[in-house]
Amino acid sequence: MPVTMPVFPVKQSDAAPPRLPWPATLAALTAIAALLVTSGSFTGGNALTLMALMAALLGLRLTPWRLPAQSWAHWAARAPLYAFLIYLNWDKLNDPSTWLFDVTAVSAFGMLAAAELVVQAARTPEPGESTGGAIFLLSGFVFLAACTTDQVTVIRVASPLYFGFAALSAAGFEGGMSRREGRASRTRRGLATLAALTLGAVIYLAFWTFRAPLMQLGAGALRGHEGAESTGVSSQPTLGPTFGQRGSLQRVLRLQGDGSGETYLRGAAYDTYRQGRWGPAESERRFHPVGMANLRGGASGALLQVSTLAPVRGMLFIPLSATGLRLADDETGQAQRDRGSGEFRVSTPVPAPYELTFGGKGAFPLIDNTLTPGERARDLAVPPEIDPRVRALARQITQTATTPAAKAAAVQAFLLQNFQYSLTTDPGHGDPVSGFVLGRKAAHCEFFASAAVILMRCAGVPARYVTGYYAHESEGAGVTVVRQQDAHAWAEAWTTPSGWATVDATPADGRPPATADPAPAGRKVAEWIADRIAALRAWVGQFTTAQILGALAALVAVYFGGQWLWRRWRGGAGGDKGFAYAHASEMDALARRFEVWLARGGAPCPPQTPWAAHIEEHGLPMAQAFVAHYNAVRFGPPPAANGLDALHAEMAHLERNAATHPRAEAVA
Amino acid sequence: MNLDVAAQASRLEDNLGRVIQGKGDSIRLVVTALLAGGHVLLEDVPGVGKTTLAKSLARSVGGIFRRVQFTPDLLPADILGSAFYNPKEGTFGFRPGPIFANIVLADEINRTSPRTQAALLEVMSENQITIEGERRDLPQPFFVIATQNSTDFHGTYPLPEAQLDRFAVRVTLGYPDFADELDILQSQHAAHPFDTLLPVLTCDELRQLQAQVKTVRMDTSVAQYLLRLVEHTRADPRLRLGLSPRASLMLYRMAQAHAAVLGRDFVLPDDVRALAVPTLAHRIALDTRARTESGGGQAGVIQDALDAIPVPR
Numbered sequence: 012m013p014v015t016m017p018v019f020p021v022k023q024s025d026a027a028p029p030r031l032p033w034p035a036t037l038a039a040l041t042a043i044a045a046l047l048v049t050s051g052s053f054t055g056g057n058a059l060t061l062m063a064l065m066a067a068l069l070g071l072r073l074t075p076w077r078l079p080a081q082s083w084a085h086w087a088a089r090a091p092l093y094a095f096l097i098y099l100n101w102d103k104l105n106d107p108s109t110w111l112f113d114v115t116a117v118s119a120f121g122m123l124a125a126a127e128l129v130v131q132a133a134r135t136p137e138p139g140e141s142t143g144g145a146i147f148l149l150s151g152f153v154f155l156a157a158c159t160t161d162q163v164t165v166i167r168v169a170s171p172l173y174f175g176f177a178a179l180s181a182a183g184f185e186g187g188m189s190r191r192e193g194r195a196s197r198t199r200r201g202l203a204t205l206a207a208l209t210l211g212a213v214i215y216l217a218f219w220t221f222r223a224p225l226m227q228l229g230a231g232a233l234r235g236h237e238g239a240e241s242t243g244v245s246s247q248p249t250l251g252p253t254f255g256q257r258g259s260l261q262r263v264l265r266l267q268g269d270g271s272g273e274t275y276l277r278g279a280a281y282d283t284y285r286q287g288r289w290g291p292a293e294s295e296r297r298f299h300p301v302g303m304a305n306l307r308g309g310a311s312g313a314l315l316q317v318s319t320l321a322p323v324r325g326m327l328f329i330p331l332s333a334t335g336l337r338l339a340d341d342e343t344g345q346a347q348r349d350r351g352s353g354e355f356r357v358s359t360p361v362p363a364p365y366e367l368t369f370g371g372k373g374a375f376p377l378i379d380n381t382l383t384p385g386e387r388a389r390d391l392a393v394p395p396e397i398d399p400r401v402r403a404l405a406r407q408i409t410q411t412a413t414t415p416a417a418k419a420a421a422v423q424a425f426l427l428q429n430f431q432y433s434l435t436t437d438p439g440h441g442d443p444v445s446g447f448v449l450g451r452k453a454a455h456c457e458f459f460a461s462a463a464v465i466l467m468r469c470a471g472v473p474a475r476y477v478t479g480y481y482a483h484e485s486e487g488a489g490v491t492v493v494r495q496q497d498a499h500a501w502a503e504a505w506t507t508p509s510g511w512a513t514v515d516a517t518p519a520d521g522r523p524p525a526t527a528d529p530a531p532a533g534r535k536v537a538e539w540i541a542d543r544i545a546a547l548r549a550w551v552g553q554f555t556t557a558q559i560l561g562a563l564a565a566l567v568a569v570y571f572g573g574q575w576l577w578r579r580w581r582g583g584a585g586g587d588k589g590f591a592y593a594h595a596s597e598m599d600a601l602a603r604r605f606e607v608w609l610a611r612g613g614a615p616c617p618p619q620t621p622w623a624a625h626i627e628e629h630g631l632p633m634a635q636a637f638v639a640h641y642n643a644v645r646f647g648p649p650p651a652a653n654g655l656d657a658l659h660a661e662m663a664h665l666e667r668n669a670a671t672h673p674r675a676e677a678v679a
Numbered sequence: 680m681n682l683d684v685a686a687q688a689s690r691l692e693d694n695l696g697r698v699i700q701g702k703g704d705s706i707r708l709v710v711t712a713l714l715a716g717g718h719v720l721l722e723d724v725p726g727v728g729k730t731t732l733a734k735s736l737a738r739s740v741g742g743i744f745r746r747v748q749f750t751p752d753l754l755p756a757d758i759l760g761s762a763f764y765n766p767k768e769g770t771f772g773f774r775p776g777p778i779f780a781n782i783v784l785a786d787e788i789n790r791t792s793p794r795t796q797a798a799l800l801e802v803m804s805e806n807q808i809t810i811e812g813e814r815r816d817l818p819q820p821f822f823v824i825a826t827q828n829s830t831d832f833h834g835t836y837p838l839p840e841a842q843l844d845r846f847a848v849r850v851t852l853g854y855p856d857f858a859d860e861l862d863i864l865q866s867q868h869a870a871h872p873f874d875t876l877l878p879v880l881t882c883d884e885l886r887q888l889q890a891q892v893k894t895v896r897m898d899t900s901v902a903q904y905l906l907r908l909v910e911h912t913r914a915d916p917r918l919r920l921g922l923s924p925r926a927s928l929m930l931y932r933m934a935q936a937h938a939a940v941l942g943r944d945f946v947l948p949d950d951v952r953a954l955a956v957p958t959l960a961h962r963i964a965l966d967t968r969a970r971t972e973s974g975g976g977q978a979g980v981i982q983d984a985l986d987a988i989p990v991p992r
Contacts, residue, residue: 602992618989621949645992646898647945 031132032143036072038176039132039150040065043125045157045169050118056099057122064129077135085134092126107551107559114159121156124149147180171215178211179204242495243323244278244478246293250443253435254455258495260530261321262538264328266482266491268315268366275513276317276328276493277378277479279354280503282389284461286396287443289476293324298347298356318364321495327355327362328479331503331513332369333377339363351386352475353378353511380510382473390473390505397465398445405469415472416506422466423516426459432521456500456517463502463516473505474514481523484530494530497523597655598645604662605637633668637661684888685942688714690879691739698735698872699728699852701859707940708850708957709736709824713885714892715936717847717929718803718823720788720961727852729826731873733784736824740885741878742781743818749791751834755798762811773810778802781818781882785825789835796842799823803845804925820885840920840964847929848954849961888939895935896945900991905930905951911984912959917969918980922962930958948990956981 047053047061070076078084097104100119109116128149131142154173158166218225242263264276281289317328327346329336338346338357345357355377367377382390393402408425412418429452436454439446444465447458460476467474481499486492499522501515515522530538551559609616614629616622622638640658644650688710695706709732712719721729737744747758760776777783778799788796802808806817825846827838843849855863866872880888906927913921934950941950960977975982 619986621947621952621990622992623947623949624952642947643945646896646901646947647943648896 030075031072031146032180033072034176034179035143035146035150036068036132038173038180039068039128039146039153041169041173041176042150042154042157043068043128045165045173046118046121046125046153048165048169049157057096060096060099060122061125064125067129068132071129071132076133078133079135085130088133089127089130092130093123096122096126105556107554107556110551117156117159121153124152124156128153143180147177151177167219170218171212174211174215174218175208176211178207178214181207242321243326244480244498246324248281248289248457248476248478248500250287250438250457250461252438254457254500258498260528260534261495262492263319263321263323263495263497264480264482264493265318265320265486266315266493267318267489269313269489274482275477275479275499275501275515276330276482277353277477277503278323278326278328279349279479280352280475280477282352282386282475283392284394284444284465284476287438289461293354296349296352296354298349298354300344301346301348301355313369315367315369316364317367319362322360323362325356325358325360325362327357327365329353329355329367329377330369331376331378331511333367334370335366335368336377337366337368339365350379376510378511382505387473387505390475391468391471393465393468396442396445397469398442398449401445401448401465402469404448405466408466409470412470414506415504416509416512418470418472419467419474419504419506419512419514422463422470422472423514425466426463426516427518430454430459430518432456432459432518456521459517459521460500460502460515463514467502467504467514475503477501477503477513483524496528499523594655598641601641601655601658601662604666605634605641608634608662608665634665637665684714684891684939687880687884687888688940694739694876694879695732695735698876699732700862700866701855702728702732702852705850705852706732708848708954711933711936711940711954712847712850713740713822714888714939715847715929715932716820716889716892717932718825718845720843720846720849721824721826721852722829722849722961723851723853725828727854729852730784730786732852733786733824733826735873735876737782737784738873738876739878740782740822740880740882742820742882742885743779744782744784745777745780746784746786747777749785749787749789749795751790751792753791753795755795758795758798759802759808759810771811773813773815775815778808779817781820781822783821783823785823787827788825789827789838791836793836793839796836796838800841800845803842820882820889840962844923844925844962846961847933848957850957892932892936892939895938895943897931897935898945898991901934901946901948901951902931904948904988904991905934907988908951908955908981908984909959911987912963912980915980915983917965918963919966920962920964922959926959926962930954933958952985952990955985 043061043065047058047065050057050061052058053062078088096119100122103115103119104110110120128146131145131149134142150173154169157169242258242261266276279293281291283290315333327336336346336355339362345359346355347357348355405422409418409421412421431453432455433453434455436447436458439450443458444461447454448462448466464474464476478498478500480493480497482491482493482497484492484494484497499515499517501513501517503511504514506512554562605622606616609622609625609631612631614625614631616625620628622634623642626632626634626638637658640661644654644658691710691713692703692706695710696703699706709719709721713736721732723729734744734746747753756776758776758778760774760779762771762773764770765772785799802817803823806819806821808815808817828835829851854860909922909927909930912918915921930951933954934946937950937954938944938946956978959981963977963980965977965980969980970976
């Protein structure tokens with residue numbers, strides 16, 4: 012490879028490197044500018060670095076200056092830039108678990124990508140190679156990093172520019188038509204440009220039209236962004252024209268294990284009905300800490316693991332028949348329970364995965380199976396605003412039933428057979444439940460649940476209103492996923508001596524499997540990808556930054572060390588690439604010395620001329636021996652063991668006798 | 680060893696030098712091409728000794744020599760041979776044409792129609808003939824030396840690019856200078872030196888030399904340099920047709936042969952540079968504008984490539 016003489020980077024003389032293609036350069040400048048603007052400030056280390064990078068890129072486009080071709084030069088440019096940027100952004104990068112797509116980490120990686128982009132642009136490419144491709148790809152990453160912020164105005168201005176330049180760059184448009192090209196070629200180029208710009212415009216319009224779902228997808232992948240959708244069950248259900256909890260496809264829970272036959276995941280129960288609203292509200296409950304010893308269930312029970320995937324205000328969703336609860340280690344001791352409603356909660360909004368056990372010898376149910384007199388009274392209370400005809404209807408329905416269980420069954424059958432499900436309903440002016448029971452006959456599950464509770468109370472069965480999720484969607488073997496749209500309301504009746512029993516009076520076409528929108532395939536794929544990323548993130552989060560950097564440094568050392576060892580081994584065996592390859596740096600040094608000798612003698616050798624021709628042309632017969640010997644070592648079969656020593660000796664001889672160099676004399 | 684190649688080549692050159700005075704470079708090119716296993720195209724003005732050189736080369740190497748005089752009415756069967764019906768035995772026989780020889784002189788190759796020129800395509804690149812569906816191999820070594828005038832336009836059919844690509848080198852002789860021409864006149868005073876020329880190599884020896892040439896070492900950096908030259912021409916906007924992989928292969932062999940002739944067992948970039956113009960110039964096709972403008976023509980394009988690509992050190 013051509014050797015240039017001084018130590019600092021110099022212009023490669025006559026074989027000029029290809030210019031940076033201007034579409035890729037402009038795309039890169041647009042992306043870096045977008046990152047600069049969305050970073051928020053124009054002062055501060057990051058902003059100034061970005062501006063310096065933009066200036067450098069512009070300079071590289073306008074001048075033919077490049078870094079020397081040796082790899083040390085690239086690393087000499089790259090290492091300080093990276094070190095400086097990592098230093099500036101250390102607080103964003105020091106936790107590896109954030110590397111997988113936290114917003115701040117992504118913007119820091121965007122800065123590193125911008126730095127790498129400029130290093131790639133400054134590189135001397137191999138003959139025939141263009142660095143446009145690398146610049147284009149890196150600019151894409153920088154632009155994505157800029158888009159992770161919410162500054163829509165900037166994105167709106169920057170995207171058409173970026174997509175336009177990117178389209179031109181991808182179309183291979185290098186610009187600069189020579190005069191020699193004919194009209195047909197110009198037409199062709201013009202059409203190609205038009206096609207590229209049209210494609211860019213189409214992509215931009217598509218991007219802009221679908222920006223909402225795209226941003227949602229991005230927000231789903233990025234942490235640190237609040238999900239746009241709300242999840243969890245309400246703190247105080249209110250009977251209204253639509254089901255208040257009706258929600259989105261957002262995944263809320265994942266159930267794994269053999270207890271996953273459980274479908275009703277209860278969150279909280281409500282026992283006080285007042286004017287279309289169930290209470291007490293969450294804020295009015297009395298939570299007491301729970302000793303974990305009390306929560307361990309029977310040893311031989313079925314196991315269900317519940318993972319929470321979205322914020323649910325710390326609520327734990329537990330089926331009625333659960334007998335044991337085991338929390339994650341760092342949440343043990345945080346659990347609180349409201350005994351009356353059977354609601355369990357922890358203090359973190361998204362609880363860590365917890366385990367439930369079912370059955371097992373000598374196990375007590377988690378949801379208390381006792382009814383204090385006060386609770387009994389509340390659970391039997393029929394509020395005064397309920398129409399007396401409802402009471403009469405209840406007695407009529409349950410007249411043939413003797414046990415509480417039978418009465419509950421009768422109420423459930425009545426509601427199922429005589430009422431229709433409808434997502435919307437008109438609650439009317441009076442009491443909504445009375446109106447529903449006596450006249451409306453088409454409403455959503457909250458009404459059905461409320462009506463069931465009120466009717467059962469009228470019939471003398473203690474009952475309460477429960478909100479939670481209905482699990483039905485299988486995600487694979489033994490795994491069930493629960494989405495926000497599976498939120499449901501049902502009733503619980505006290506049917507002694509078994510305790511509380513679930514009474515779901517909503518017709519089948521009103522329960523979530525029928526009313527839930529099936530998740531589209533695209534969403535399922537996106538969720539699968541998000542799960543893999545979350546798993547990777549969790550795995551990476553186990554390590555500290557020091558460990559990861561240490562591992563990377565070890566890999567790099569192994570790579571370069573292995574290469575060096577390989578070269579030595581091959582060189583020692585006189586491998587195919589020969590002696591010169593194994594001793595490349597020594598040969599390089601000798602070559603450089605010779606070129607310096609030539610230059611000092613006033614006859615610098617251009618890179619296209621072989622030395623032999625050059626010394627013959629300039630009348631330097633004393634160098635013939637060295638050149639012949641050097642060529643034999645460099646291009647010929649492996650020499651004897653001391654081959655290089657002779658070369659060094661000859662070079663030294665030439666340098667010593669430089670004073671008697673005919674050209675030097677002439678110059679001097 | 681390789682001294683053999685250098686020594687034998689030198690003997691061959693001396694032998695040829697007795698007949699062609701003063702054209703040492705051209706003679707060396709022809710000998711290099713012979714050792715590289717390629718074919719030679721001698722292109723020059725009439726009367727400078729092209730046919731004499733070809734005949735002398737043929738005489739210097741023992742072996743079968745055939746001459747084909749290309750005329751406009753020549754048919755492919757006249758070159759390759761034809762099948763004929765033998766009524767006595769009731770079968771078809773094959774009468775081989777003049778191409779079945781070790782050295783073939785194709786004189787005035789551009790005076791015959793393209794149909795006949797095309798007959799040589801397979802012969803020169805693959806050393807075999809396919810006639811009547813049957814494949815016949817040519818004798819080894821097989822060497823075609825063709826001559827043509829560059830200046831005549833009447834009654835000539837310029838060789839197609841495919842045919843030109845099959846010649847390893849295009850050699851020009853040029854007019855001899857004063858002293859050499861005087862030498863020519865005086866040496867042909869009584870008799871032509873050609874009449875007393877004797878062979879210096881046998882066919883087997885030539886085959887051995889060709890095999891030895893193939894063992895000459897070429898470092899990867901030199902091969903890369905060679906390829907960069909070739910690639911540079913492919914990107915040149917002046918060219919309608921750039922260099923083919925056959926061109927790079929031919930230059931590779933020629934560089935090996937050149938190094939062997941100079942007594943080295945490894946190739947230097949200098950060898951590649953020395954052979955670039957003769958080996959590559961005749962293969963490229965300039966587009967119309969470049970052909971009419973000045974700029975050195977084909978040789979100029981190759982020289983530009985040589986000036987643009989840095990030499991490995």
